Amino acid sequence: MKRLTRKPGDAPIELLLLRPVHDRALQRLEQDFSLLKAYDAPDAAAFVKAVGPRVRGIAAGAHAAIDRDLIDQLPRLEIIANFGAGCDSIDLAAARRRGIPVTNTPDVLTDDVADLAIALLIGTVRQLPAADRYLRRGSWAGRGPYPLTTSCGGRIAGILGLGRIGLAIAARLAPMGVAVHYHNRRPIADCPFPYHASPAALADAADFLIVSCPGGAATERIVGSDVLAALGPDGYLINVARGSVVDEGALVDALTHRRIRGAGLDVFSREPDVPAALIDRDDVFLLPHVGSATTQAREAMANLMVDNLVAHFSGQPLLTPVV
Numbered sequence: 001m002k003r004l005t006r007k008p009g010d011a012p013i014e015l016l017l018l019r020p021v022h023d024r025a026l027q028r029l030e031q032d033f034s035l036l037k038a039y040d041a042p043d044a045a046a047f048v049k050a051v052g053p054r055v056r057g058i059a060a061g062a063h064a065a066i067d068r069d070l071i072d073q074l075p076r077l078e079i080i081a082n083f084g085a086g087c088d089s090i091d092l093a094a095a096r097r098r099g100i101p102v103t104n105t106p107d108v109l110t111d112d113v114a115d116l117a118i119a120l121l122i123g124t125v126r127q128l129p130a131a132d133r134y135l136r137r138g139s140w141a142g143r144g145p146y147p148l149t150t151s152c153g154g155r156i157a158g159i160l161g162l163g164r165i166g167l168a169i170a171a172r173l174a175p176m177g178v179a180v181h182y183h184n185r186r187p188i189a190d191c192p193f194p195y196h197a198s199p200a201a202l203a204d205a206a207d208f209l210i211v212s213c214p215g216g217a218a219t220e221r222i223v224g225s226d227v228l229a230a231l232g233p234d235g236y237l238i239n240v241a242r243g244s245v246v247d248e249g250a251l252v253d254a255l256t257h258r259r260i261r262g263a264g265l266d267v268f269s270r271e272p273d274v275p276a277a278l279i280d281r282d283d284v285f286l287l288p289h290v291g292s293a294t295t296q297a298r299e300a301m302a303n304l305m306v307d308n309l310v311a312h313f314s315g316q317p318l319l320t321p322v323v
């Protein structure tokens with residue numbers, strides 16, 4: 001485990017924690033840094049104001065909002081280390097303007113998130129949550145077999161955001177006999193999968209639209225009523241990225257009017273609040289943002305977040321800077 005290299009007599013390096021961090025991260029951070037825990041203070045904003053001039057780094061807990069206002073209150077800030085691959089809760093432009101590097105935790109969660117995308121896809125198309133409820137309420141014995149559903153094999157998945165996680169999803173779809181198409185802002189050179197120039201064109205070609213792109217302003221609600229209409233009445237939407245990418249109102253509307261067949265969602269626009277209109281439906285499979293929620297992934301994420309902080313304050317290259 002990497003430790004901070006410091007000279008005797010060096011002043012402690014103070015890090016701001018806006019939210020509680022993973023136990024493993026806390027343990028390691030406590031060994032090498034002095035921690036300023038805003039979440040323990042009775043008034044977090046007043047706390048940040050008071051300690052702001054001392055803060056040299058932020059160890060960001062899950063989805064902590066780090067906006068320009070906050071960054072402006074931290075004149076000595078040198079690094080923001082995010083816990084998570086997605087950095088949509090951090091104002092990257094504001095950090096960049098000040099020359100403050102931001103790090104994230106890619107790769108170590110890729111396989112678990114991709115596994116979950118496949119579980120959501122199969123669970124949604126084969127209606128596994130509804131079938132489970134059917135059995136538990138005694139309908140199997142009372143009403144007979146559960147109605148037939150649909151095959152996944154032989155169909156086309158459109159991956160919206162063919163990055164690390166999208167590629168891992170594509171690798172899992174191949175042995176299932178599901179063809180992959182994709183949309184990114186730009187086509188990937190030498191990519192074996194057919195490219196579509198817009199989310200709507202991708203949805204039009206696909207039976208399953210799988211969202212695995214970053215969140216943030218550039219992708220806000222890019223899956224709207226037009227894209228859902230293009231997906232069509234036999235199409236399914238799967239989202240393991242960010243709730244902000246999908247227009248939730250348009251999704252409820254499309255489900256209600258049978259413009260798409262179903263949806264599997266691990267992410268929502270105002271977590272942990274989930275629209276009641278989705279909760280009440282049988283054609284959706286809903287999960288509480290558990291894509292990377294395994295002991296292994298979270299421990300690796302915690303270590304990577306701390307390794308980036310240790311590298312920075314030891315004068316070493318960052319392991320996973322966000323570019």
Ligand code: 8YV
Nearest residue numbers: 062083084085086109289292
């Ligand atoms: C979260 C994620 O970080 O990596 C991401 O972008 O969405 C997740 O892995 C995780 O939910 C932290 O709580």
